[in-house]
Amino acid sequence: MDNGGADPELVQVRGRVVDFVTGQPVAGEATLGTSGLAVSPQVTVQGAAFSIPEVPANSVFHVEASVPPDYAPTTAGVTVIDADLATDVPAVSRALLSQAGAAFGVTPTPGRGMLLIQLVNDAGQPRAGIAASSLAFYGDLDARGPFFLSEALVPSAGVAATAAKGWAMYLEIDPALVGLRAAAGANLTIDMPESPVSAGGVTVVRATVTDGPVVAPKNVSFSQTVMPIFQKRGCNACHAAGKGPGRQQGGLTLNDDPAKVYRELVEEKVGRVNVAMPDRSTVLTYPSRETPPDGHPNVTFTSPADPDYQKIRAWIAEGAKEN
Numbered sequence: 339m340d341n342g343g344a345d346p347e348l349v350q351v352r353g354r355v356v357d358f359v360t361g362q363p364v365a366g367e368a369t370l371g372t373s374g375l376a377v378s379p380q381v382t383v384q385g386a387a388f389s390i391p392e393v394p395a396n397s398v399f400h401v402e403a404s405v406p407p408d409y410a411p412t413t414a415g416v417t418v419i420d421a422d423l424a425t426d427v428p429a430v431s432r433a434l435l436s437q438a439g440a441a442f443g444v445t446p447t448p449g450r451g452m453l454l455i456q457l458v459n460d461a462g463q464p465r466a467g468i469a470a471s472s473l474a475f476y477g478d479l480d481a482r483g484p485f486f487l488s489e490a491l492v493p494s495a496g497v498a499a500t501a502a503k504g505w506a507m508y509l510e511i512d513p514a515l516v517g518l519r520a521a522a523g524a525n526l527t528i529d530m531p532e533s534p535v536s537a538g539g540v541t542v543v544r545a546t547v548t549d550g551p552v553v554a555p556k557n558v559s560f561s562q563t564v565m566p567i568f569q570k571r572g573c574n575a576c577h578a579a580g581k582g583p584g585r586q587q588g589g590l591t592l593n594d595d596p597a598k599v600y601r602e603l604v605e606e607k608v609g610r611v612n613v614a615m616p617d618r619s620t621v622l623t624y625p626s627r628e629t630p631p632d633g634h635p636n637v638t639f640t641s642p643a644d645p646d647y648q649k650i651r652a653w654i655a656e657g658a659k660e661n
């Protein structure tokens with residue numbers, strides 16, 4: 339179909355479904371679904387190997403792997419930038435879940451789900467010693483935990499902080515899109531991609547922990563700081579002057595002269611920028627994950643702790659000035 343000239347860049351994701359603990363490819367036939375992309379891409383699976391040939395660049399999405407009967411449906415996030423990606427996705431065994439239920443004294447309810455979170459530093463190295471009291475969820479979420487896994491990934495009762503591999507676990511979560519944050523007073527920043535938890539399933543995520551609280555950027559310039567984000571985060575692949583699906587269907591150009599982009603964002607259509615409620619601005623919500631999902635083809639900002647989200651948000655909260 340002719341969409342005006344520019345197709346969004348597509349990349350391929352391939353890998354294997356591996357056992358969460360051993361990292362070895364699962365035995366048996368896996369199936370794989372995706373969520374978080376408006377157009378569900380085609381997925382091919384052979385044994386444990388999978389391939390997703392066409393994913394829009396600069397997207398964050400989730401895959402759910404099922405390998406009955408030994409594994410619980412397992413959801414994990416995948417982030418693609420602008421190149422093909424080889425990545426393994428985990429499957430959590432039912433054996434590990436029964437071990438966890440026994441160790442933590444929780445009898446799983448079928449309608450609820452679980453979350454396994456690896457806390458890492460910004461170089462991706464696991465962080466040991468992050469206390470249970472430092473962790474909280476966005477919103478009002480009913481869950482049991484956090485509990486912790488030992489360095490060998492064994493559910494360990496009576497432990498109050500992450501071990502050497504950085505794994506924490508929550509059980510009995512009502513199905514929802516969940517995001518972890520630092521508890522008030524923890525003096526940490528936690529950036530966890532908002533992730534779907536499904537009934538009877540396990541969601542496996544990585545969250546980045548940095549020391550010190552979230553500091554909102556100040557005096558953010560539209561032309562110097564906000565405009566380059568649209569380039570850097572790949573918005574321009576679709577919202578380009580005169581072309582691209584985001585331009586054709588969304589009516590929004592993000593790579594033009596800053597004065598023109600400013601007018602489109604702030605003056606042409608109500609809601610793109612919402613100074614009274616910055617987090618409701620569609621320039622933030624469309625590229626973020628929402629329930630129910632909006633019509634945006636991809637997700638770029640995995641959580642409000644994303645540094646670029648923070649910058650755009652601060653610019654809006656400061657009055658969306660043409661600065």
Ligand code: HEC
Pocket residue numbers: 346394395396568571572573574575576577583584585587588589590607610620621622624625632633634635636638639
């Ligand atoms: C893969 C292509 C693609 C990418 C990448 C993309 N967009 Fe979009 N965008 C679209 C499409 C298509 C629409 C129209 C969706 C609809 O109307 O349901 C849209 C709509 C929007 C809208 C609503 C437009 C309106 O009418 O108010 C905003 C705001 C937006 N995008 C911002 C962004 C930002 C910011 C980024 C980068 C962080 C981005 N988009 C990345 C394709 C894209």
